[in-house]
Amino acid sequence: MSESLWSRVADLTLTIAEHRWQSVMPPGEPEHGRYILHLSDGRIEGLGEEVGGKMMDEDGAFLALAPSLALGGSWTLASFSDHVAGLDLWPEPPEWDMARRLRRWAFESAALDLALAQNGLSLAEALGRAPRPVRFVNSLGLEDPPSFDTIGRRLERYPALRFKLDAQPSWSASLIAQVAATSAVDVIDFKGRYGIEVEDEAALVAMYREVVARFPDAILEDPHDLPEVAELLKPHAARVSFDAPIATAADITTQIVNIKPSRIGSVRALLNIYDHCEQAGVRMYGGGMGERETARGQIELLASLFHPDATNDVAPSPYNQPDLTAGLPPSPLIPGARVPGFRWS
Incomplete structure (x- = not known):
């Protein structure tokens, strides 16, 4: 071994x-x-x-x-x-x-x-790996009430931008169709594993039905643990991802996984997860828990070493602003010069 x-x-x-x-x-x-x-x-x-x-x-x-x-x-x-x-x-x-x-x-x-x-x-030197350009997505919700304009404004300024969207039961079929028509969505995050109470199960299931049909290539992250949802997703198991349940390698049961270092909590557990995924052929992409300071660079660095071409939720912090300014770094992020430490230069 x-x-x-x-x-x-x-x-x-x-x-x-x-x-x-x-x-x-x-x-x-x-x-x-x-x-x-x-x-x-x-x-x-x-x-x-x-x-x-x-x-x-x-x-x-x-x-x-x-x-x-x-x-x-x-x-x-x-x-x-x-x-x-x-x-x-x-x-x-x-x-x-x-x-x-x-x-x-x-x-x-x-x-x-x-x-x-x-x-x-x-x-990179310590682990014997080479950093590579990091592909990233912009992660956000469509606001409340949901509106296409949330991503429409961003695409006007950055036409090549890709998205990870937080789904809501309040998404209408027409809004879902409009968003899907952009072909800019790589991940739909249902946030179904955080223990949040489902207020309208019928609306939730209807939203799932539309999303699964309209986004045939998107990763489906953290679906709700409901019988009707499970039945809908059976034919799509290869693109279901877990996020919230992942803290150790033993928690990985899907073929795709979102790895968030700060939620895993220890370097040992994180590296063991990377080892497990590479050995088992599990697809990885990176994410965070709202990192803005030094940890933002750290999750970008880890993405560059382990899953640079994936749908990484590691966009530079300015992408979190309600309105994007001109001149933001595009995807992919290019690694800088070698820097000693756990840092993205």
Whole structure:
């Protein structure tokens, strides 16, 4: 059996002399506040982003606790990961279990960045892979009430733009037909695995029926676990993808999977998923949990190493704005010069 990806980085050494947390609050967007972890040896710094940020720490209890965490010392990436797994990072238990992995990813990604930089390696060099141009899609919903204009305006400015769309039961048959006529949609995300209550099951099933028929080549992500939906999707199993349920390789049951590093939570689990998918022939594409700072570049880098030609939900952050400005980087994103660390240059 070939060497695992994790074994190529597990023994990387890192030294931490100090750490600090930075709170980043985008102007006018408090819901997108996030925390950045800085790990440093006094000269070289590793960065990690906690995408949950203020949303997971409304009263600032974690931000107050964080400076006292015992992170200093000499480690390997594996021993630091084990150490973080044993720390109490929650002054109060989180509302949902996934939050634990989001917070842990900030530590793990910062440690990987620092370990690589201190050893003078890029992630590509450490893993023995070459970064390639990254194809990306623009992920968004059609607003409420849904409107074709949401993507129409974008296509006027960027005619080659591709999309990952969040489906809604309120999509009418005529709207679905209009969107499908653009031939610009690569993924339909039903968000059916987040435990969100279904208010009108008949409308939901009707929407599925139209979407499946109108988008014959699109990936169908996170369909609802309902008997009528399952029956509709039986002939389309090869294009069904899971996203929300994926935290370990054991969770993968479909032929396509959306891999979100921050939701997986650890470097070891992430690399094991990549190994599993490559060995089992599972198609991969990358996504995120709203990364905007350093973690946006990190998910772009991972996409360039493992699934560059896929429908990657890693568009540069300006694509998240309601109206797109001119001059945004087009797909595919071209890798820059070699940079030591876990960074997209």
